[in-house]
Amino acid sequence: MLESTIAAIRPLDDAAMAAARELHGRLTKPAGSLGALEELSVRLAGLAGACPPPLPERAAVAIFAGDHGVHAQGVSPWPQEVTAQMIANFLAGGAVVNAFARQAGAAVTVVDVGVATPIPTAGTEPLDPAGGASVLDPAGSARLLDPAVPRLVDANVRPGTADLTVTAALTRDEARAAVETGVRVADELIDAGAGILLTGDMGIGNTTPAAALIAAFTGADPAAATGRGTGVDDATYQRKVDVVRAALERHRPDPTDPLGVLATVGGLEHAALAGLILGAAARRVPVLLDGVIAGSAALAAAAFAPDAVGAMVAGHRSAEPGATLALRKLALDALIDLGLRLGEGTGALLALPVVTGAVRVLHEVATFDSAGVAEK
Numbered sequence: 001m002l003e004s005t006i007a008a009i010r011p012l013d014d015a016a017m018a019a020a021r022e023l024h025g026r027l028t029k030p031a032g033s034l035g036a037l038e039e040l041s042v043r044l045a046g047l048a049g050a051c052p053p054p055l056p057e058r059a060a061v062a063i064f065a066g067d068h069g070v071h072a073q074g075v076s077p078w079p080q081e082v083t084a085q086m087i088a089n090f091l092a093g094g095a096v097v098n099a100f101a102r103q104a105g106a107a108v109t110v111v112d113v114g115v116a117t118p119i120p121t122a123g124t125e126p127l128d129p130a131g132g133a134s135v136l137d138p139a140g141s142a143r144l145l146d147p148a149v150p151r152l153v154d155a156n157v158r159p160g161t162a163d164l165t166v167t168a169a170l171t172r173d174e175a176r177a178a179v180e181t182g183v184r185v186a187d188e189l190i191d192a193g194a195g196i197l198l199t200g201d202m203g204i205g206n207t208t209p210a211a212a213l214i215a216a217f218t219g220a221d222p223a224a225a226t227g228r229g230t231g232v233d234d235a236t237y238q239r240k241v242d243v244v245r246a247a248l249e250r251h252r253p254d255p256t257d258p259l260g261v262l263a264t265v266g267g268l269e270h271a272a273l274a275g276l277i278l279g280a281a282a283r284r285v286p287v288l289l290d291g292v293i294a295g296s297a298a299l300a301a302a303a304f305a306p307d308a309v310g311a312m313v314a315g316h317r318s319a320e321p322g323a324t325l326a327l328r329k330l331a332l333d334a335l336i337d338l339g340l341r342l343g344e345g346t347g348a349l350l351a352l353p354v355v356t357g358a359v360r361v362l363h364e365v366a367t368f369d370s371a372g373v374a375e376k
């Protein structure tokens, strides 16, 4: 299934991009006056293979959650149980991501791909294990995109990764299962009518494997790729850098083998996010990236399928240094830069109106000709 998804990912459509550039030249504004929005709308036309591309009106943020064996090394000041507790908060609508999702009109899907402690809630919906049609009935599929009702999907591959300083975080099969879960979530949300997917993450300790993945895929030194995550002190930060360095020295991950990299130094939510990105790219639906976890997953997705980058839009520049390294490697410019360092999908949600605005221009703005405005 992963192989067929990768095979379906194709380059952007040159004719649609040329049409979008030509249309921009005729709209009632000085050429280039919409800055980065112009090239973004051109790329989205290329992705859709149409000019104008569809307005990404129905948005869905998928928050993949997992726990991390490396937490035992003291890389985060927060207890592991916070992962499960925050999921309950997402489902109750009380997290920052919920506030921003309500503002953006985006649906929230939380996917447990590897949470280690019980989630203090009931009523999870299993994803179809065969990976075929959604297990949800047609009435249910409308609810999938209901911004008012956060949803939990139970797709737990294993209760947290192993400690990557001791052994591989995951087996290759587990990494593949998590990636394929991400692909299935993308398919399910797109089948339900989502026109754009947004990445989200929750997993205490997950900035450590994100840094390891970014170092592995970019070749950056662990000290450059590692950040302070939830705000660790100097001693914890140094331990974190040492942990990332030790993991890379132990496993020597091969960046041309993304499944191997995800298995040895990654995490379940990182792998599933890579799958979500690949799934969106295969369906030619844009995927709006959040912060450093998404950046590390995007590098894995690009290693699986270089053309997947065409579907990626970098929502924001996280304050985590690894996020900047990832975006540089992917040659993506962030739409907004507000010093956020939260995750959950918060930065992607704030960037959503920018993406919609870029596309709306191609749909709604008059041409010089139609509006009777003189050209210079």
Ligand SMILES: Cc1cc2ncn([C@H]3O[C@H](COP(=O)(O)O)[C@@H](O)[C@H]3O)c2cc1C
Residues within 6 Å of the ligand: 075, 076, 077, 078, 082, 086, 201, 202, 203, 204, 205, 206, 207, 208, 228, 229, 230, 231, 342, 343, 344
């Ligand atoms: C209350 C709370 C809410 C969060 N929402 C996102 N994260 C973010 O912080 C965690 C990663 O940082 P580190 O690697 O330093 O543990 C992830 O769960 C990420 O989603 C949160 C963290 C906390 C504590």
Ligand SMILES: O=C(O)c1cccnc1
Residues within 6 Å of the ligand: 207, 228, 229, 230, 290, 291, 292, 293, 294, 318, 319, 320, 340, 341, 342, 343, 344
């Ligand atoms: O910017 C992020 O993505 C981030 C930063 C800290 C903790 N979790 C996520």
